[in-house]
Amino acid sequence: MGGTLLELTIATPLDMVVNHAAARSLRAEDASGSFGIRPGHADFITMLAPSVVRWVAPDGARRFCAVDGGVMTVTGGCVVAIACREAIAGDALEWLEREVARVRAAQLDAERRVRVESVRLHAQAVRQMLRYLRGPIVPDGQDIPVAQERGQ
Template identity: 85%
Template sequence: MAATPLDLTIATPLDMVVNHEAAGSLRAEDESGSFGIRPGHADFITMLAPSVVRWVAPDGTRRYCAVDGGVMTVSGGRTVAVACREAIVGDSLERLEREVARVRAAQLDAERRVRVETVRLHAQAVRQMLRYLRHPVMPDGDEEIPAAQERGR
């Protein structure tokens, strides 16, 4: 009699990436290294390293999911749940690697644009403060005459 397959779920805050998929076995990686999970495994919880979770479906099909770290729990000897910030599923390691590289490049570009915009806003705020310090504006909207100019009147 074949063992009941694992029930695998991988979720991010915005999406259920893998939803109750049957897995005959699973490999993942935490700080201590790579490990395997098979039906009947003891209950446990671990922090996953950024890595690729791999599993084999009962029909022998291999599946992959790149995760950006996360928490994995095994319960009841058959339920495996992964909660992570980001996850990308793939049917081949080569395509998954290209997709992860594409997503990472897009993230780096977005981070660069945010840094540029932050510097631009900071410079604009400094210019505005300097403009105010040079020529203060009174509450009624009139410019205050600098003391040096007033003495010269």
């Protein structure tokens, strides 16, 4: 039903973050809480919560990957695949925490810039509509419709 190691793959739409890494065991988290996977695990599928996936490499080293939710499948008792929108892999939790904070700050800054630009474009559109609705302005400052000015 399964080998002695897990084969782990973590992918985002733009990158293969972890590509067929060997693991002795894995810990992940879904809506029901934290759970573990070992070789020979029953096949299943679950929706991961935004969390840190942890696994132990064959040499005993601990590896980590922060995921922004995603879908995890276990097939054949040894193949673990995670598909998520964003993932950051690292060998140390401290580094991973700093990197996630840096990426999140960059995302918040980009969202702020988008909101500012959206408000600027909206204000520009409103000003343009007001100019159009006001019509032409006579040099002495009186607004006279063009038809009356021509005597029509």
